Amino acid sequence: MIGWLTENWLPIAVPVVIFLAFSIVALWVRGIIYKTLERHLNKARWQGSQFIIQTTKTPFFHWWLILGAFVAIEVSVLPLPAKVLAARILGSLLVISLTWILINLTEKLLRFYMGKLEIPSSSTTLAVNAVRIAVVVVGVLILLDIWGAPTTPIILMLATVILVAVLAARNVLLDVFSGFELMRGELFTVGDYVKLDSGEEGYIEDIAWTKTRIKALSDNIIVVPNGKFTQATITNYGRPLKKATKPFHFYTRLHLKELTGLKASNLAELAQILGEVPDSVVYYHTHHFLEEHQYLTPEPANDFALWVDDSIGDKALAEKLASIDIFEFPNIEVLRTRIISVINEYLLTNPNSRVAPEGMEFHFIKSTSVILPTAYVANDLREFIQVLRGITIDSLYFHVFESRLRLQKGTNDFSTWLQECLGEDDLANKIAKLDPYNYTLEGLRSAIIQLIEKRIK
Amino acid sequence: MRSEVSHKSAIKIQDYEPIVGKNIIEELRMLADKLSGKVIQNVNSTFSGGGVAEILARMVPLLNQLGVDTRWDIIQGTEEFFEVTKKFHNALHGANEKLTAADFDLFREVSQKNIGDFKSYGDFNLIHDPQPVALIARKKELGGKWVWRCHIDISNPDKKVWQYLRDFVFQYDAAVFSSPNFAQQLPIRQLLIPPSIDPLSDKNKELTSETIDAVLHKYNLDKDKPMVIQISRFDYLKDPVGVIQAFEIVRKSIECQLILAGGTATDDPECEEVLEKVRERAAGNPDIHVLLIPPGSDIEINALQRAAAVVIQKSIKEGFGLTISEALWKSKPVVASAVGGIPLQVKNKLTGLLCHSIEGAAFDLRQILSNPDYARWLGDNGREHVRQNFLITRHLKDYLLLFLSLDYTSDLIYL
Numbered sequence: 001m002i003g004w005l006t007e008n009w010l011p012i013a014v015p016v017v018i019f020l021a022f023s024i025v026a027l028w029v030r031g032i033i034y035k036t037l038e039r040h041l042n043k044a045r046w047q048g049s050q051f052i053i054q055t056t057k058t059p060f061f062h063w064w065l066i067l068g069a070f071v072a073i074e075v076s077v078l079p080l081p082a083k084v085l086a087a088r089i090l091g092s093l094l095v096i097s098l099t100w101i102l103i104n105l106t107e108k109l110l111r112f113y114m115g116k117l118e119i120p121s122s123s124t125t126l127a128v129n130a131v132r133i134a135v136v137v138v139g140v141l142i143l144l145d146i147w148g149a150p151t152t153p154i155i156l157m158l159a160t161v162i163l164v165a166v167l168a169a170r171n172v173l174l175d176v177f178s179g180f181e182l183m184r185g186e187l188f189t190v191g192d193y194v195k196l197d198s199g200e201e202g203y204i205e206d207i208a209w210t211k212t213r214i215k216a217l218s219d220n221i222i223v224v225p226n227g228k229f230t231q232a233t234i235t236n237y238g239r240p241l242k243k244a245t246k247p248f249h250f251y252t253r254l255h256l257k258e259l260t261g262l263k264a265s266n267l268a269e270l271a272q273i274l275g276e277v278p279d280s281v282v283y284y285h286t287h288h289f290l291e292e293h294q295y296l297t298p299e300p301a302n303d304f305a306l307w308v309d310d311s312i313g314d315k316a317l318a319e320k321l322a323s324i325d326i327f328e329f330p331n332i333e334v335l336r337t338r339i340i341s342v343i344n345e346y347l348l349t350n351p352n353s354r355v356a357p358e359g360m361e362f363h364f365i366k367s368t369s370v371i372l373p374t375a376y377v378a379n380d381l382r383e384f385i386q387v388l389r390g391i392t393i394d395s396l397y398f399h400v401f402e403s404r405l406r407l408q409k410g411t412n413d414f415s416t417w418l419q420e421c422l423g424e425d426d427l428a429n430k431i432a433k434l435d436p437y438n439y440t441l442e443g444l445r446s447a448i449i450q451l452i453e454k455r456i457k
Numbered sequence: 458m459r460s461e462v463s464h465k466s467a468i469k470i471q472d473y474e475p476i477v478g479k480n481i482i483e484e485l486r487m488l489a490d491k492l493s494g495k496v497i498q499n500v501n502s503t504f505s506g507g508g509v510a511e512i513l514a515r516m517v518p519l520l521n522q523l524g525v526d527t528r529w530d531i532i533q534g535t536e537e538f539f540e541v542t543k544k545f546h547n548a549l550h551g552a553n554e555k556l557t558a559a560d561f562d563l564f565r566e567v568s569q570k571n572i573g574d575f576k577s578y579g580d581f582n583l584i585h586d587p588q589p590v591a592l593i594a595r596k597k598e599l600g601g602k603w604v605w606r607c608h609i610d611i612s613n614p615d616k617k618v619w620q621y622l623r624d625f626v627f628q629y630d631a632a633v634f635s636s637p638n639f640a641q642q643l644p645i646r647q648l649l650i651p652p653s654i655d656p657l658s659d660k661n662k663e664l665t666s667e668t669i670d671a672v673l674h675k676y677n678l679d680k681d682k683p684m685v686i687q688i689s690r691f692d693y694l695k696d697p698v699g700v701i702q703a704f705e706i707v708r709k710s711i712e713c714q715l716i717l718a719g720g721t722a723t724d725d726p727e728c729e730e731v732l733e734k735v736r737e738r739a740a741g742n743p744d745i746h747v748l749l750i751p752p753g754s755d756i757e758i759n760a761l762q763r764a765a766a767v768v769i770q771k772s773i774k775e776g777f778g779l780t781i782s783e784a785l786w787k788s789k790p791v792v793a794s795a796v797g798g799i800p801l802q803v804k805n806k807l808t809g810l811l812c813h814s815i816e817g818a819a820f821d822l823r824q825i826l827s828n829p830d831y832a833r834w835l836g837d838n839g840r841e842h843v844r845q846n847f848l849i850t851r852h853l854k855d856y857l858l859l860f861l862s863l864d865y866t867s868d869l870i871y872l
Binding site for chain 2 (some may be wrong): 192254258259262267278280310357372374391406
């Protein structure tokens, strides 16, 4: 044995020295590299840096030892098959180590960042497992390559499976990637009120991997795939609005037409009977056109003007009657007086006005209003808009026209509530100043909604 | 007395949602809820034939679907009795009918039998037209609210008949008329509830272009030449000869064709006479087509209205004239006389054009035929006008409101 060592000391010593030299250099290089790395990463204040340092510091030394062993074996006098076998073993060890380290590192990073985003642990575990599988598959493929096994068919098969899976799950993937985007909280966060251009709206209740839950004002839960948010136009109204001291209860008003049996065939009769009929008759003939012809705009004429034009054929008086601005009058009595005075003034200078042809007389009709509460209630501006969009035009009509003039409240119900229960004086004034007679009812609805939307944006 | 309780109908109340909107149907349900537990009893003289039976056949099932218990009874009468009530009907319209004491006795006698047979179960009794009007005699005994639904024009009635019938009418809680100019001053409440069309009926539903073409082909009409159409019974009061005269004025300057389509009443020999005169007047003019349409040809009438460039109704006297709403619902521009219920449907220059003479009708037809954009604007307005005011859903709402309002006297009713 001693003799053999004496003869072969040099081929043995050289690889051993090289291996030992690599071990010593490894310790020295690791010290320098990791000190420098720590300094730079600390400057960058990246919280993930600690994971990299902790996870790779010990394995880094092992990798140098493997490198040292590889060089030592290469310079040794071992036969070529032994060298090849040793290189494969060392290569495999390196791949196993790298795979292990990569799995550890990605797991730590994923758990750290997903924890910060408050993503449920089940989703995190799912992601970690996906990464583990991907890294192990790559590692196994490299090992097979090292040991000379044919990897091309396996890679092709894997690529095909992945391609099919990606195609099949492209929507899910879109949802997942969109979910990452949403979780960053730049578009909206939980608690915000959002509205999509496709009509869904409500408070964001939860943002998950693939879906976001929205709670509508009706308490219905709307589940929206995350991918939809990347394609839709979203309006984010932010946090809940101020609650009213008292909710606004929406009513509706339907009306019956009641015949009085009274009719006029000339202007003098028109003025005389108009002075005697109840307010509900004056109200009917100055307002029913709004409801029955609400698709026509702008302000349609009152019945008196239309009758004078069509049946009496007096365009000048018809024009004067049509130009009476109903919005100016605080109650029906004043409006009635004005209409009568316009007719009487005209009769002073035109006493011989025409008589309506038979069958074209003016029939006095009374409006009987039936007022009912609806199921709709609003507690804040957002709920108010939501309800306002869906109520019937009868309900809108009641709160704007009927309340102001017929119930003599002086202004519309919406302005009163905005002022008294929400302190929204400016908005209340803007709505009160809208002349509702200049709009179709649908136009009026839009105008009010626009004013409120502008306020809460 | 025969009864019918109808809940079944191929058409459901929710089928109207796409046409009038969900909230209108919600509103109907809300009103119907307020009448929960109440029974509405309709009484008229027939289950089939005529406008009243047609509208009840549609409304009764819909009211029941809404949850309002609505029934329908008819009175019994002999052929002679209905001949007398037909005379009453004509006399109330202002016609000079010869009614004898025996006629009044017969009416009284049959009415007495019906009064005795009348089984009341309604909280609201809705009595239609003059035939069952005498049932009001049981009001004190049976209680409930009683409403007389008058579908005819009684503004200028024969005095003798009206004096006889008004004693019954005045005992009702309210009367309902279709148009303000059908009514007169009464000591009871009078409500205005115009009739309506059903957008889902054969007469008004959407048709395919193939169906329309097939009807035009059947009647040998040139679909490429603008059509002016009047659809109504051949009757002097519909002035078909006046329509031909107006058309002849228009035809001098505009390429178009006239279609006069309608039926004749088997019990009215005058119709045959009018048809003959119309044919004589139209003879030799290849652009005038006189079509005798058999009863029940609703799809054909629908197709002709949809094929029209303009619909005319140049009546001298008219009832409510629902053919106007049918045409407007099809977005057709309309030229019509300002008589009967037509001015309610045609707001001059907004939803159609009103005329008062042959020359006026010709002028209006020219305006429409020469200005397609104006014609389209009038037609579109007309359809919206009908959607809001003359569809069956509005009719249902008015009836529900009527029953709900009977316990109140104020102009403002809070429910």
